[in-house]
Amino acid sequence: MPLPTPFHPRTSKLCESLQFKSWAGYFAVSSYQSHHDPEYFAFRNAAGLLDISPLYKYEVSGVDSAAFLASVATRDVGTLQAGRVTYACFCDSHGKVIDDGTIARIDEQSFRVTTASPTFGWFDRQRRGFDIQLRDVSDTLAALAIQGPNSREALASAADDGIRDLGFFGIMSTRIDGVDVQVSRTGYTGDLGYEVWLRSGDALPVWDALMEAGTPFGLQAAGLDALDVTRIEAGFVLQDVDYFSAPRCLIESRKSSPFEIGLGWTVDLEREPFVGQAALRAEHADGSDWQFVGLEISWEGIEELYAAWGLPPSLPTHACRDAVPLFSGGRQVGQVTSTTWSPILKKYLALATVRTAQSSLGTGLEIEHTVEFERSRVAASVVDRPFFDPDRKRA
Amino acid sequence: MTKRYDSIVVGGGHNGLVCAAYLARAGRSVLVLERRHVLGGAAVTEELHPGFKYSVCSYVVSLLRPEIIRDLQLPRFGLEILPLECSFTPQLDGPGLVRWPDGDKTRREIAQFSQRDAEIYPEFGREMMKVGRMVKPILEMTPPDPSSLRPGNLLDMLKLGRMFGQLTESERILQAKMFTMSAIDFLDEWFEGDLLKATLGVSGIIGTFQGVRSPGTAYVLLHHYMGEIDGAFRAWGLSKGGTGQISNAIADAARHFGAEIRTEASVDEVMVRGGRVRGVVLEDGTEIQADTVVSGLDPHRTFLKLCNSSDLDAEFLGSIKRFKMRGSSGKVNLALDRFPEFTCRPGDGLHVRGDVAIAPSVDYLERAFDEAKYGDFSQRPFMNVVIPSLVDPSVAPPGKHVMSIFVQYAPYALKEGPENWPQKRQAFGDAVIDTLAEYCPTLKESILHRQVLTPWDLEQKIGLTEGNIFHGELSLEQLFFLRPTPLWSRYKTPIPGLWMCASGTHPGGGIMGAPGANAARRILKTR
Numbered sequence: 029m030p031l032p033t034p035f036h037p038r039t040s041k042l043c044e045s046l047q048f049k050s051w052a053g054y055f056a057v058s059s060y061q062s063h064h065d066p067e068y069f070a071f072r073n074a075a076g077l078l079d080i081s082p083l084y085k086y087e088v089s090g091v092d093s094a095a096f097l098a099s100v101a102t103r104d105v106g107t108l109q110a111g112r113v114t115y116a117c118f119c120d121s122h123g124k125v126i127d128d129g130t131i132a133r134i135d136e137q138s139f140r141v142t143t144a145s146p147t148f149g150w151f152d153r154q155r156r157g158f159d160i161q162l163r164d165v166s167d168t169l170a171a172l173a174i175q176g177p178n179s180r181e182a183l184a185s186a187a188d189d190g191i192r193d194l195g196f197f198g199i200m201s202t203r204i205d206g207v208d209v210q211v212s213r214t215g216y217t218g219d220l221g222y223e224v225w226l227r228s229g230d231a232l233p234v235w236d237a238l239m240e241a242g243t244p245f246g247l248q249a250a251g252l253d254a255l256d257v258t259r260i261e262a263g264f265v266l267q268d269v270d271y272f273s274a275p276r277c278l279i280e281s282r283k284s285s286p287f288e289i290g291l292g293w294t295v296d297l298e299r300e301p302f303v304g305q306a307a308l309r310a311e312h313a314d315g316s317d318w319q320f321v322g323l324e325i326s327w328e329g330i331e332e333l334y335a336a337w338g339l340p341p342s343l344p345t346h347a348c349r350d351a352v353p354l355f356s357g358g359r360q361v362g363q364v365t366s367t368t369w370s371p372i373l374k375k376y377l378a379l380a381t382v383r384t385a386q387s388s389l390g391t392g393l394e395i396e397h398t399v400e401f402e403r404s405r406v407a408a409s410v411v412d413r414p415f416f417d418p419d420r421k422r423a
Numbered sequence: 424m425t426k427r428y429d430s431i432v433v434g435g436g437h438n439g440l441v442c443a444a445y446l447a448r449a450g451r452s453v454l455v456l457e458r459r460h461v462l463g464g465a466a467v468t469e470e471l472h473p474g475f476k477y478s479v480c481s482y483v484v485s486l487l488r489p490e491i492i493r494d495l496q497l498p499r500f501g502l503e504i505l506p507l508e509c510s511f512t513p514q515l516d517g518p519g520l521v522r523w524p525d526g527d528k529t530r531r532e533i534a535q536f537s538q539r540d541a542e543i544y545p546e547f548g549r550e551m552m553k554v555g556r557m558v559k560p561i562l563e564m565t566p567p568d569p570s571s572l573r574p575g576n577l578l579d580m581l582k583l584g585r586m587f588g589q590l591t592e593s594e595r596i597l598q599a600k601m602f603t604m605s606a607i608d609f610l611d612e613w614f615e616g617d618l619l620k621a622t623l624g625v626s627g628i629i630g631t632f633q634g635v636r637s638p639g640t641a642y643v644l645l646h647h648y649m650g651e652i653d654g655a656f657r658a659w660g661l662s663k664g665g666t667g668q669i670s671n672a673i674a675d676a677a678r679h680f681g682a683e684i685r686t687e688a689s690v691d692e693v694m695v696r697g698g699r700v701r702g703v704v705l706e707d708g709t710e711i712q713a714d715t716v717v718s719g720l721d722p723h724r725t726f727l728k729l730c731n732s733s734d735l736d737a738e739f740l741g742s743i744k745r746f747k748m749r750g751s752s753g754k755v756n757l758a759l760d761r762f763p764e765f766t767c768r769p770g771d772g773l774h775v776r777g778d779v780a781i782a783p784s785v786d787y788l789e790r791a792f793d794e795a796k797y798g799d800f801s802q803r804p805f806m807n808v809v810i811p812s813l814v815d816p817s818v819a820p821p822g823k824h825v826m827s828i829f830v831q832y833a834p835y836a837l838k839e840g841p842e843n844w845p846q847k848r849q850a851f852g853d854a855v856i857d858t859l860a861e862y863c864p865t866l867k868e869s870i871l872h873r874q875v876l877t878p879w880d881l882e883q884k885i886g887l888t889e890g891n892i893f894h895g896e897l898s899l900e901q902l903f904f905l906r907p908t909p910l911w912s913r914y915k916t917p918i919p920g921l922w923m924c925a926s927g928t929h930p931g932g933g934i935m936g937a938p939g940a941n942a943a944r945r946i947l948k949t950r
Contacts, residue, residue: 061773062523062524062528063524063525065506065524066508066773066776066814069505069506069814072503073503073505073663073814073815073816073817074815074816177817178816181821243822244816244821244822245816245821246814246816327489327493340552371504371506372498372503373498374489374493374497374498375498
């Protein structure tokens with residue numbers, strides 16, 4: 029039975045659909061209404077407020093904290109400035125991804141790390157010799173994402189000064205309704221957006237203050253179904269959907285390196301040793317077997333399949349996480365792991381893992397699609413990610 | 424020496440822009456000339472009160488063809504469609520009726536009035552969708568000329584015949600009924616509840632000079648059922664930033680493909696020399712040469728204003744004059760300092776984030792038409808209200824709202840004469856506000872600014888002859904190969920080199936883009 033998050037008294041009251049899912053053992057709203065469309069459009073067109081408290085959150089502090097994190101992350105965290113956030117992978121000694129997440133440098137000697145699955149034990153095993161304190165704050169630190177084109181104005185009108193000056197991937201301390209919070213300009217929607225970090229005990233007044241100040245800007249509570257569409261549009265990988273954490277895989281072929289899940293850009297190879305460095309160097313030199321790509325599925329192809337049955341085209345109304353085979357020249361060359369219709373781009377999009385040979389931009393592939401219980405194939409082509417990348421995200 | 428173009432498009436309305444974009448995409452040099460300072464024609468956004476952006480005329484979208492969105496890559500150029508989730512018909516003495524995106528919730532709503540209707544309603548939707556789908560391919564085709572024996576034409580006729588042949592017997596009967604019955608007679612065969620019939624029936628009269636009990640209006644009902652968003656039928660939406668944003672996106676796509684667009688360039692005359700088009704003459708006397716001129720204006724303005732009558736034969740001119748324009752609607756746009764609550768369903772929830780129809784009964788709608796028949800505007804009109812700022816906060820300052828009110832009936836031909844509309848404009852606006860205030864008592868005190876557009880204003884400002892929002896009534900005798908006139912329904916005109924590309928041609932009005940795209944296809948085939 030999942031646990032309530034600190035915002036549960038508010039989210040559960042608003043969740044008319046009673047559609048929750050378990051996220052890291054917590055109740056998380058899937059969609060507040062029977063359909064997530066209004067929440068999706070809040071993210072893309074106004075602002076959405078999402079409870080992200082279930083994220084795994086760790087605090088690393090002490091004189092060696094930067095050196096420790098640099099030794100476990102693919103990024104050179106030592107060069108990260110205080111007040112900045114970065115994104116990195118954590119790999120095992122074979123260079124296979126254990127987790128991906130953000131690392132925020134709160135000040136010179138303290139960091140906060142977020143991950144998608146529990147990583148305290150793994151961090152703890154890597155700490156020998158480093159003078160650090162490692163604390164799991166997953167339960168005591170609540171968090172909210174406020175995302176969308178109006179998120180800056182909505183948040184600025186609830187918080188003390190400074191929000192408008194916060195740069196992309198910056199983090200700062202401020203107050204909302206007299207409560208101390210930290211605000212980072214980060215998120216999982218690929219849009220202008222912020223994440224607010226606060227003590228669990230302060231959750232309700234902060235939620236109320238944000239909702240009150242945000243309503244004139246169209247701020248709405250939003251759930252994970254809407255988030256899933258936005259994160260696919262943004263081209264972001266999701267653990268347990270698009271890739272699997274190495275220690276939890278039974279077979280080697282299920283594991284992935286950062287290069288194979290589109291996160292090669294988070295790997296700084298030329299520096300002090302870090303876990304997985306040698307293996308990643310070798311893979312970097314020899315090339316990877318797999319690549320993570322964006323796909324655009326031919327709408328004309330979809331229409332034809334349905335027209336053959338005398339049906340209008342119909343797609344799932346939710347982002348789909350069922351893996352579907354991908355073909356090239358009749359041979360399976362990979363799989364689609366996330367699919368969604370993008371209401372804003374008017375395109376049918378997918379995230380996929382394919383053989384490196386089939387991964388260059390413009391490559392034509394075929395994706396399996398079932399209509400009236402019959403499996404067929406539809407044309408899809410490899411396109412650049414992110415699919416959706418508005419200027420306001422960084423501006 | 425001015426530059427010479429392959430094609431000139433007269434009028435920067437959405438169809439003119441679509442046509443220009445397709446022509447430019449095919450490599451033609453194209454110039455669009457728009458009389459006003461803004462593009463879009465009836466699909467414009469204007470900030471008439473600081474911070475409040477009105478979709479001045481056309482205010483919802485659903486018919487915009489998905490293939491046009493794809494071909495012209497409109498999302499890339501800023502097109503964003505936000506779905507209208509619900510449809511709400513308030514009542515003065517009852518709970519009102521809301522149709523929700525959730526089928527079960529809608530069934531319970533309708534069951535308040537009739538359980539039988541509630542369960543038939545989805546079946547009705549499926550039948551309408553089937554017939555709508557049959558008609559859909561017709562939207563994309565050039566109407567065949569039934570009097571011609573040319574092979575291409577016969578092939579088109581054959582295709583059409585095959586499409587009808589595929590219908591089952593019951594679908595064919597349904598279709599025949601839709602072509603001949605009134606909206607209400609047709610709905611009477613399905614439903615018993617008056618409020619539901621009124622709610623559905625209004626789709627049969629929008630933009631026509633007919634009442635819900637006038638024969639032929641059942642077809643117009645279907646025309647509205649063909650709306651689609653993302654290929655999903657019967658879905659309406661708002662354009663983010665107002666409908667002008669659709670025009671801007673199409674214009675940017677056209678420019679991207681190489682079209683040139685000039686605003687404040689009013690065309691005075693289509694130049695015809697030696698029996699064919701040579702270009703246009705602007706109001707300031709400038710001549711611009713082109714072998715192809717495409718008119719994005721309505722048939723009346725195209726042939727009776729831009730063309731010299733000596734270039735056209737009398738029979739053709741007569742048929743154009745007989746093409747019924749007959750504007751029957753007006754528009755009121757409001758800037759509001761707070762959300763106006765509806766007494767029968769308070770709150771600014773999902774139910775008001777769609778369209779709100781003031782259509783409390785079938786008799787109410789018919790009575791509204793009675794006044795119009797004799798040259799008066801309705802004192803208690805049918806209204807279609809949308810509050811776009813609830814789903815698109817970018818069109819009003821935080822916490823404030825824009826309200827768009829489509830009003831019918833406001834006959835162009837007032838009994839005192841259409842030129843008397845300016846004296847009646849405020850009385851017309853008052854009738855609209857007074858009627859709506861019965862449902863939203865706080866409305867009047869929250870109004871910061873109001874814009875009232877009568878059919879006369881639509882003609883004078885926007886250029887819609889007699890204020891007809893569809894460039895000519897969408898009645899059966901003016902559709903398909905009869906639009907605008909029987910022998911000239913294929914975008915071509917009797918003057919070689921002159922084409923039509925707007926709502927006065929098949930398949931007609933609404934922000935659909937199909938006439939513009941179809942015309943471009945024909946123009947590119949010819950030559």
